[in-house]
Amino acid sequence: DPRRDIRIDFVGGIRGLGELEKRVNSGEMAVAFSLHPTGLDELMAVADAGKVMPPKSTWFEPKLADGLVSYVLD
Numbered sequence: 026d027p028r029r030d031i032r033i034d035f036v037g038g039i040r041g042l043g044e045l046e047k048r049v050n051s052g053e054m055a056v057a058f059s060l061h062p063t064g065l066d067e068l069m070a071v072a073d074a075g076k077v078m079p080p081k082s083t084w085f086e087p088k089l090a091d092g093l094v095s096y097v098l099d
Contacts, residue, residue: 028080038062038084 027033034054036044045057063083071078 035081 034048036048036057042059045054045059048054049057060082063078065085068078068083
């Protein structure tokens, strides 16, 4: 289960590729993967289909204040 596996770590988007490279070069991690960000249209398509995305597969900037979310629904 990727949500509980101690061998898997998440490096947030703001830390960038340099952080991934640093962790691999130091030996802290054996391998690193950087994935293309999920677009809002892709996220909405998954939600509209009633599906769930994998843990940590979305990253959006800037972060909205906790509890403050605004979105105009059609």
